[in-house]
Amino acid sequence: MTEIKELFADEVVTRAAVRDVELPYGAGTMALITLDNGFDHTKPSTFGPGGLTSLNEAIDSVARRTDLAAVGVTGKPFIFAVGADLKGAALVSQREQALAIGKLGHDVFRRLGELDVPSFAFVNGAAMGGGLEVALHCTYRTISSGVPAVALPECFLGLVPGWGGTQLLPRLIGPANALKLIIENPLSQNRMIKGRDAFALGVADAMFEPADFLEESLRWAAQVLRGEVEVSRTDHTAEDWSQVVDGARVLLDMKLHGASPAPYRALELVALARTASRDEGFDAEDQALADLLMGDELRAGLYAFDLVQRRAKRPAGAPDKALARKVTKVGVVGAGLMASQMALLFARRLEVPVVLTDLDQARLDKGVGYVHAEVDKLLGKGRITGDQANRLKALVTGSLTKDAFADADFVIEAVFEDMKVKQQVFAEVEAVVSETCVLATNTSSLSLTEMGSELAHPERLVGFHFFNPVAVMPLLEIIRGHATDDATLATAFSVGRSLKKSSVLVKDAPAFVVNRLLTRFMGEVIAAVDEGTPLELAEHALDDLGLPMTPFALLQLVGPAVGLHVAETLHAAFPDRFGVSENMAKLVAAGKPGVYGADFSLDPEAVAIFSGGASPSTAEQVRERVLRALAQEIRIMLDEGVVAAAQDIDLCMILGAGWPFHLGGITPFLDRSGIAEPRFLEPGVASVPA
Secondary structure: OOHHHOOOOOOOOEEEEEEEEEEEEHHHHEEEEEEEOOOOOOOOOOOOOOHHHHHHHHHHHHOOOOOOOEEEEEOOEEEEEEEEOHHHOOOOOHHHHHHHHHHHHHHHHHHHOOOOOOOEEEOEEEOOOOOHHHHHHHEEEEEEOOOEEEEHHHHHHHOOOOOOOHHHHHHHHHHHHHHHHHHHHOOOOOOOOOHHHHHOOOOEEEEEHHHHHHHHHHHHHHHHHHOOOOOOOOOOOOOOHHHHHHHHHHHHHHHHOOOOOOHHHHHHHHHHHHOOHHHHHHHHHHHHHHHHOOOOOHHHEEEHHHHOOHHOOOOOOOHHHHHOOOOOOEEEEEEHHHHHHHHHHHHHOOOEEEEEOOOOOOHHHHHHHHHHHHHHHHHHHHOOHHHHHHHHHHHEEEEOOOHHHHHOOEEEEOOOOHHHHHHHHHHHHHOOOOOOOEEOOOOOOOOOHHHHHOOOOOOEEEEEOOOOOOOOOOOEEEEEEOOOOOHHHHHHHHHHHHOOOOOEEEOOOOOHHHHHHHHHHHHHHHHHHHHHHHHHHHHHHHHHOOOOOOOHHHHHOOHHHHHHHHHHHHHHHHHOOOOHHHHHHHHHHHOOOOOOOOOOOHOOOOOOOHHOOOOOEEEEEEEHHHHHHHHHHHHHHHHHHOOHHHHHHHHHHHHHHOOOOOHHHHHHHHHHOOOOOOOEEEEEOOOOOO
């Protein structure tokens, strides 16, 4: 125990304070334990050895008493608890230490479910990882409808829920629903659910509104104790767990191809939960946790997690926030799908008027109609109220003339990716907007400096590059042209924060970060196929990385015409590294949406376009070719100063291209693989051990 405490020397200890509460209706006395690390909600309560010891001592104090009707657990305002203190966990170097951490959590938490009196978890705020597991160990649970986040994110980081989650949750809500929280959501960019969703799944037995949550929870607990409220539970052990688990394994193989051990270990543990005793199940969690704590995957996951939690919130090179101008109205040039998605996002997050313009009334009506239809979907799902829906619809309007932008503070274009077209658009916009209005382009590859070269005020032009789908993808590449001034840039970052995007400052360089690397990646795979490598072999040569989609599936998503256009742009800038495939041009000319048909089987006609080369490669050769090309391109980008540091490239690829968390960032992965020389990361910057 002493050794473990030394690893967690910097632990912010979560204290477990006990106070007596007299329950209503004469139901008796409850000992209420409050978890609180002494900070406000911006520093959530976590569990290291100190926090676990404090909770254990609190349970000791209540377990000795004979006057209690129940024991309750709740958190500080807005936070229940968010799990283990992973800073210390990352320092574990011996398996015995890792095993001890798992056992300590089990030994403490399980006591809540083994007291002589019922235990109640009152989930008043965010409950993640070990925090949710605390609640699962209790006899009963209530949850606030205002809870913003309930999750078991361990698989996202390369771990498993190791303090009871894989054993208790499937028995409570069934294996299928449990696997959504344990595996599916973590692998979907660490998706969280809200309090209402958790209640609907059966994670909690009752739900109350935030304003009087604790009072209502205590009243409900008293009714349970008096037998006036009966909590019925479904016995899920009769379900066909093997069918659920086998189905989940198929989906994992399709998504990860065995690349990440943690989800597979979690799946094994959920399968075990059907028949294992509590001791057997908890011991299996300890063993899995110990194995994974000793692996590189956790370090990689923590590096990636640190990027999205810390660096993304403090973008390198962003100007002083005080320079940002207020945005009270937004203009969007274009009414296509991308423009309509942006309009909805601006209206939802900024809550200001948004006007779309287009030259064609039918397209304009379609764009505004799309926004209104999406608002109706949000209403139907209960994510917004009727009043909010009406307000959002009223905020988004259309106009056939750019005069509607006269009082806009921020105008963004989403028109065809052609330099002349965009220059013409901005000339027309500049003629009607105020001198302080920010002009933003959603270009994915074109030069901002050239785009603004004919403007009277090029200093107010900034790149504002979204990724599709706009509402889902968290990355925003903010591009500074040679003339862009600090006030414009500060406003762009301010708007990005309001949109709840993670913004990265990028130099005005061809295709910026994500598209440049994805184009190089795609270019090498397509070149290998052009040379004679079977398309299907090249398509799956990098499956072992667990990337979110294969190269030609990605091409299908973005469209061959777009992919060809970006390749041509980069070929013009860097002809020695970016080629233009003649076969790709033929695919576009043939009007094919990609190499896959409607049923996502390979289209023989499309595949035939790529056949005929005489120098095939093996899968391993394709893999090494792609990784070496990426390493070279990243090295060049860093030398060019496209971003401030390698961590920004890692962040862009994680948030914009779905680079897997279990690999860490792309630069430490290339370092570990021996592909990259010299190392990308600067001395003193935390990296993943080789």
